[in-house]
Each structure stands twice: as structure tokens, then as C-alpha cells.
Amino acid sequence: xxxxxxxxxxxxxxxxxxxxxxxxxxxxxxxxxxxxxxxxxxxxxxxxxxxxxxxxxxxxxxxxxxxxxxxxxxxxxxxxxxxxxxxxxxxxxxxxxxxxxxxxxxxxxxxxxxxxxxxxxxxxxxxxxxxxxxxxxxxxxxxxxxxxxxxxxxxxxxxxxxxxxxxxxxxxxxxxxxxxxxxxxxxxxxxxxxxxxxxxxxxxxxxxxxxxxxxxxxxxxxxxxxxxxxxxxxxxxxxxxxxxxxxxxxxxxxxxxxxxx
Amino acid sequence: xxxxxxxxxxxxxxxxxxxxxxxxxxxxxxxxxxxxxxxxxxxxxxxxxxxxxxxxxxxxxxxxxxxxxxxxxxxxxxxxxxxxxxxxxxxxxxxxxxxxxxxxxxxxxxxxxxxxxxxxxxxxxxxxxxxxxxxxxxxxxxxxxxxxxxxxxxxxxxxxxxxxxxxxxxxxxxxxxxxxxxxxxxxxxxxxxxxxxxxxxxxxxxxxxxxxxxxxxxxxxxxxxxxxxxxxxxxxxxxxxxxxxxxxxxxxxxxxxxxxxxxxxxxxxxxxxxxxxxxxxxxxxxxxxxxxxxxxxxxxxxxxxxxxxxxxxxxxxxxxxxxxxxxxxx
Amino acid sequence: xxxxxxxxxxxxxxxxxxxxxxxxxxxxxxxxxxxxxxxxxxxxxxxxxxxxxxxxxxxxxxxxxxxxxxxxxxxxxxxxxxxxxxxxxxxxxxxxxxxxxxxxxxxxxxxxxxxxxxxxxxxxxxxxxxxxxxxxxxxxxxxxxxxxxxxxxxxxxxxxxxxxxxxxxxxxxxxxxxxxxxxxxxxxxxxxxxxxxxxxxxxxxxxxxxxxxxxxxxxxxxxxxxxxxxxxxxxxxxxxxxxxxxxxxxxxxxxxxxxxxxxxxxxxxxxxxxxxxx
Numbered sequence: 001x002x003x004x005x006x007x008x009x010x011x012x013x014x015x016x017x018x019x020x021x022x023x024x025x026x027x028x029x030x031x032x033x034x035x036x037x038x039x040x041x042x043x044x045x046x047x048x049x050x051x052x053x054x055x056x057x058x059x060x061x062x063x064x065x066x067x068x069x070x071x072x073x074x075x076x077x078x079x080x081x082x083x084x085x086x087x088x089x090x091x092x093x094x095x096x097x098x099x100x101x102x103x104x105x106x107x108x109x110x111x112x113x114x115x116x117x118x119x120x121x122x123x124x125x126x127x128x129x130x131x132x133x134x135x136x137x138x139x140x141x142x143x144x145x146x147x148x149x150x151x152x153x154x155x156x157x158x159x160x161x162x163x164x165x166x167x168x169x170x171x172x173x174x175x176x177x178x179x180x181x182x183x184x185x186x187x188x189x190x191x192x193x194x195x196x197x198x199x200x201x202x203x204x205x206x207x208x209x210x211x212x213x214x215x216x217x218x219x220x221x222x223x224x225x226x227x228x229x230x231x232x233x234x235x236x237x238x239x240x241x242x243x244x245x246x247x248x249x250x251x252x253x254x255x256x257x258x259x260x261x
Numbered sequence: 262x263x264x265x266x267x268x269x270x271x272x273x274x275x276x277x278x279x280x281x282x283x284x285x286x287x288x289x290x291x292x293x294x295x296x297x298x299x300x301x302x303x304x305x306x307x308x309x310x311x312x313x314x315x316x317x318x319x320x321x322x323x324x325x326x327x328x329x330x331x332x333x334x335x336x337x338x339x340x341x342x343x344x345x346x347x348x349x350x351x352x353x354x355x356x357x358x359x360x361x362x363x364x365x366x367x368x369x370x371x372x373x374x375x376x377x378x379x380x381x382x383x384x385x386x387x388x389x390x391x392x393x394x395x396x397x398x399x400x401x402x403x404x405x406x407x408x409x410x411x412x413x414x415x416x417x418x419x420x421x422x423x424x425x426x427x428x429x430x431x432x433x434x435x436x437x438x439x440x441x442x443x444x445x446x447x448x449x450x451x452x453x454x455x456x457x458x459x460x461x462x463x464x465x466x467x468x469x470x471x472x473x474x475x476x477x478x479x480x481x482x483x484x485x486x487x488x489x490x491x492x493x494x495x496x497x498x499x500x501x502x503x504x505x506x507x508x509x510x511x512x513x514x515x516x517x518x519x520x521x522x523x524x525x526x527x528x529x530x531x532x533x534x535x536x537x538x539x540x541x542x543x544x545x546x547x548x549x550x551x552x553x554x555x556x557x558x559x560x561x562x563x564x565x566x567x568x569x570x571x572x573x574x575x576x577x578x579x580x581x582x583x584x585x586x587x588x589x590x591x
Numbered sequence: 592x593x594x595x596x597x598x599x600x601x602x603x604x605x606x607x608x609x610x611x612x613x614x615x616x617x618x619x620x621x622x623x624x625x626x627x628x629x630x631x632x633x634x635x636x637x638x639x640x641x642x643x644x645x646x647x648x649x650x651x652x653x654x655x656x657x658x659x660x661x662x663x664x665x666x667x668x669x670x671x672x673x674x675x676x677x678x679x680x681x682x683x684x685x686x687x688x689x690x691x692x693x694x695x696x697x698x699x700x701x702x703x704x705x706x707x708x709x710x711x712x713x714x715x716x717x718x719x720x721x722x723x724x725x726x727x728x729x730x731x732x733x734x735x736x737x738x739x740x741x742x743x744x745x746x747x748x749x750x751x752x753x754x755x756x757x758x759x760x761x762x763x764x765x766x767x768x769x770x771x772x773x774x775x776x777x778x779x780x781x782x783x784x785x786x787x788x789x790x791x792x793x794x795x796x797x798x799x800x801x802x803x804x805x806x807x808x809x810x811x812x813x814x815x816x817x818x819x820x821x822x823x824x825x826x827x828x829x830x831x832x833x834x835x836x837x838x839x840x841x842x843x844x845x846x847x848x849x850x851x852x853x854x855x856x857x858x859x860x861x862x863x864x865x866x867x868x869x
Contacts, residue, residue: 092765094761097762180306185535192532250456252484
């Protein structure tokens, strides 16, 4: 257990007034190793986004613990206090709200760069331009404000900004849901490359194709609980739980048609 | 079956008014044929013009500041491209039904389901209320909503997203139209709900002989449920044909879309991406608009107007000038 | 989304902004130069009263024999300057209060201040202003004071609504995740996105406040004679409108000019925000 990068045990959180409480997450446990990619798949209302926020330190759970490298994340004060904060970063679903509309892409990334590397403004700009270029954002596009960029480009800028903190874990909450198919492929290739370089990724999605492609292990979530978990191959080929079976069965055309290359 | 198509769109060109007589062309060289009782999937990325094409079939272009610049939309005995508002008022709802995107529009939040269905059934004519009520129940039954008497009294916010879409479908088919246009009807809905709605649409097609035009960005979905696929890129229809035919594509864009499908990729391998981005409206170059992103582009691809769809009338058509080079694609 | 259209540099609204700014700059320049270069002093009783416009007195003379032309332009900085204060002070106070309200934790305090804001906003500004000036006594300083005390509430409401919205945006959460200190998040990410809304409102408010100042002065509640101020001038000219129309018309035109210039700018900016097809 101690060699796991992150582990969560018995997480629970509920919302609402005293009269009507809705349990968004109920007694959820998971583990994540360094450089590993796990997926959390579920439909709307399953609680997966809330779980993502708990793991990232944005939502304090009512019960349960989250350990990062053996240290509790939700200690008395703030979550991920001090230097720990940069270790877990997040990519959000909505590319349109993920970037400050008044800052250019370059400015947003350079700000993160300067903050985390305490380098001079010019050096930070250099680094940011190179980082963005490695993600397919040209220097010309980098100087644009978010409204002039496409959804896929905005997501990649968000990832670049998150990487400036040099995190060990990236939590991606439905990163591909709001962008075009070709932009999805680009983003997933990017994630793949990052996994290859040692970044651990928690991928939250309702899109089973994306999960199957990127995640080595998967947790299936339904109404706040994990109903099944295992390696992606196992869960997809031999689903055990009724809900998992229903999910797999509703993937359009399980059998791909023959395509001539 | 070589019966005349229900919908025959030929070289449609749509532009947006930009003030001072200027028009920004958003659809150019769009052609497609939809037969009776057929389900057609219109595939395209955002900016491809598929929504505009959709609007031209239900006559809401003018409301959006767009006009048809040239081309024709033959629908039975009418040319909808020439239709004025009077004709549209008759066609809309009665001959062409529309199901909007689930995330954007939906049933009117301040009316009960029963009231809205009643509106769709009556269509401004007064109706015997018991006949209307029984037709409403019949429609809810077609769209597989259980306990119709309860649902008729409910308001949209009491229903789930999937049920709301079923209600929209019920309203759209209330007049038994010949054509149903569904613009991304399952976007934003859970995948299990999506599967049910798609099955429902297929059954409506089979049982009621209705033609359905399904607009989507999801190739896997369209592949699984539709009879015909039409692929749009940068405002033009670049390929069309039966689903099996398009699986062996004759246009580089379709081939690239096929190859970049995530569900067919080997986990962990590099996903194929399509180079570049589709040219933004207003900056279209002459010739084929896929030229900048194409792996087999030739000199003649960049001249003249956008190549039209060519091929057998009811078969596999492509706008690529050099489909024979596709075997050699990287 | 049509990415290409948005990347075209702000073509929309350019004409409006250009025209409005030119008009405003022209007025400000004239407000500076005319009193400086004019042969007459705005308060000097140098000539025969009620002279109609001529080459010597371009806008004629008023009931005390003062040159209307010089007076109209001497009033520029007074009217616009007081209006500027009457807008910028509420802008700053209101934006700050609105932002603080949206991030405060003390529910009771928030509820109290929110009720105060609602109460102030419920009353028409003009009526409130007149009532308060009755308390403080007439004068331009009173107007600025009254505006500072009341107009901030309108800005606070806008700022609070906007701040609540911005607070929920992912980029604010991303900033927290990146470990930015609260001060940085507040100043670099929060405030600029909230104030963009209040500053836009301030521009249209500016026009209203100019009218308010002139109006109050017209009612003898603002600037007092012999001050050169458009409202005062129109008030003084009112009894003589039939015979000496120039005393009222020219200050009125100056007021219109300022209002139209600012309207052009405001419309141009809002067109730019909306983008093409807006």
C-alpha cells in the first residue's frame, strides 16, 4: 500500500439540506500507482465528477481518507498543503471555462511556469512557447485569447498550464466530451505521451471508447458506488455486474465493420 | 429500389447575411438524396455546415440570418429552397418533423407534457379534446413512455433527459410527417439512454415508414444505426453512400475519420489524427477544401469550385477527384 | 464555433469607437483650448447682453453680457470632470463591495448588506439624489457625495452577480490547484473578469450621470450661478428662450454632443464584445 502513489479509502460525501441529502459518493476506495492510468467510467449522476474533485483536493469528503505517497491529503487545514498542492492537477470538461478569458494562452501558461520555476519572465515565456509548441499550439496561436482558439486547442493549453506545476497525477474530468473527434484524438495522443513519461492519469469519462484506449485499469461507478473494477480488458470483455453489462451493450455497433485500409 | 427520392438536395449553397449585401458562405456544394423509409446519417465536425443544412430542411434559415444562395431542395413535389413562409407553415410539423439537440432545447418548461403534445397534435386547428388526448397517449406509447397518464400531467423538469427527448420525438411525429430531422438528438445523454433512443428511431423508421435524417458527429453511432451516410467537410458534402459502401471510403476525409476512430484503435498505440483543421468559414480557398489536410492532394484539387459529388444516382458518391490514389495513402 | 471569425481583429464596432472617441477628444481639446485662447473670460461681464451669435461672439451673449461660447467650453471639464468622479468613485466602491460580498462567509453580514443594496436600488436615482441634496445643501460637491453614497449600489449588484458566476468557472479552480496564493487569484483572475462587466456599465452610467448633474444644476440643486456649467446655463436661459435662444440651445447641444460621443463608444465596445453576427 505504501508504494502506491495515491490511495483512497471509504470516501463518502453528500450534498443538500438537512431535510434532503443526496449521497454523491458512497464508500469508494481506489488506488493509483506511479505512471499508471486508471479510468472511472459512469453515466451522469454517478458521482464521478465529485470523486474527481475529492481526489484533486477541491472537495472535502464527509468520511474516508485520501493518501498521497502515504500522507493524508485532507489534514486539518487546507487539502494538499504547501508543496503538495502542485502534485495533483486537473483538466476540466468545459474547455470554454478552463482558461481566463482575459489572458492569452501564452500568458496563462507563462504565469504557471514562473510561479513554479521562479524563473524570469523572459525565460518563462521561452519555456511556455516550447511547451505549447510540443502540443501543437503555434507561437502565433499562443498569443491569442481563448475565444479565438478551438475547443481542442483550449484543452491542450489547459494541459500545458497544468504541466508547468510538474505534477505526478493529472485528473482529467471528461476532457474529450466537449470537443471534436479529431481534437479528441490529438488530446488522447498527448495524454498517452505523458503517461509514457511517467505521469499518472485518472481519466473520468462516460465515453467507453476513450476509457478503453487510455486506461489500464477501470472502476465502474453507478449512483455513487463502484460496482465493478479490474483491468480494462477484463471488464470490457467479461463484465460481471449487470450495470457494466448494460453499459457495454449500449456501445453503438460493438463489432466494427470491415474497413479496407 | 430506384424510386424517386423523398428529399433531393442539389448543389445547395447557403450564406449568412453580413450587412451591406455581403454574404458569408457557410455551405457550398451540398448534395444528398434521401429515400422513403431510409435513415440517413449526416456526419461532420463542428463548422462543417451540417446544422445549416438541417435548418434548410425545416425552414429556419431566415430566422438565423441565413439565406439559400443557389441550389434546390426537392421534397416530393416542392422545391423547399424557393418556399416562402406560407409554404413552410404548411410543411413544418405536418410533412417535416424536427427533434432538436437534447442539451440545448427541449419541451417548453412552463407547459405540461400533455399541453405540448396537444399543441403538436392540433397544429392550430381546434380538435375534439378526447381525440387529442387519445392520440397523445398513442404517441407516448410509440415513444415507449410508460404510465402515459401520469406523464401527460407532468412538467419537463420532472422528467429525465432521456424522457424529455422521447417527448420531443413524440411531438415531432404527431402529424405523421414524411421526414424526421433529428439534430444530434442524443448528445449529452447517457450512453444507455442513447442506445434506447436510437433503437426507438430505427423502429419508427421501420414501423411508420418515415425517413429520418440524423445529424451527428459520432461516426460509430451513425455507422451502427443508419442506412446511408453522408459526410460533410467545410460546408460541402464530400461522400455519400450506403453504410457498407462508405466503410470502404472513396474520399480521403472519410478514410481519415475512419482511421482516427478511437474505438477501433489499439490501446496505447498512437491515434491517427487528421492534419490541420477544417478551413474556417470566410477563409475558404478555391478547389477542394480538404486539400490542405489531404495526403494525396494533386494540382487540380486546388483549382476551380469545390468538386461536386459524382457517382451512380443511388449508390456510392464521392467528391474526390482522385479516389484511385487512395490505396496508396500513408 | 466559427474560429476564423473570432480571430479577425476587432473589426466590429471600430467605426463607433473611432467616431465617439474623436468627438470626445475634440470636446476635451476645445474645453482646454477655448478658455485659454479666448479673448473673454467666462465670468466677465464684457459686452452688451442678449446679443445674437456673431463673429465676435460665436454663441452670442447671455443676460449678463457674458460670452456664451467661452462659457460653454469652460464648462466642459466641470461637467465631464464631475461626472467622471460621480462614476469612478461608485465604480470602485461598488465593484469592491460586490466582490467581497460574493466571497464572504459571514451570512448575516452578507444578508444585511445585500438588503441595503436592494433598498438603494429600488429607489429612483434622481429622487434619491434630490432628497439627499436637500440634506447636504446644493453644490457640485454635494452631487459627487450623493452619488458616492448611492450609485455604488448599482455597481455592487452587477459585480456580485458576476463574481458569483466567475467563482464557479474552471479557470479559478485551476488557479487554486496550481497553488496560486489567494491574493494573486483575486487580483489577476477574479477582479479583471468581474470589473469588465462593471466598467462596461460605467460607460453608460457616465452618460446618465452627466445628464443628472446638468439636470440637478438646472433645478438649482447643483452648481450655482455664476459658475459656467451647462445645466446652470440652461436654467438661466430658460426665461429668455423665445428671444435669446442661444443661451439654452448651445449648452444643450454641448450636452448632446457629449452624450452622443459616449453612446457611440459604448455601442462600439458592446458590438466588439458580441463579435460578428451579433
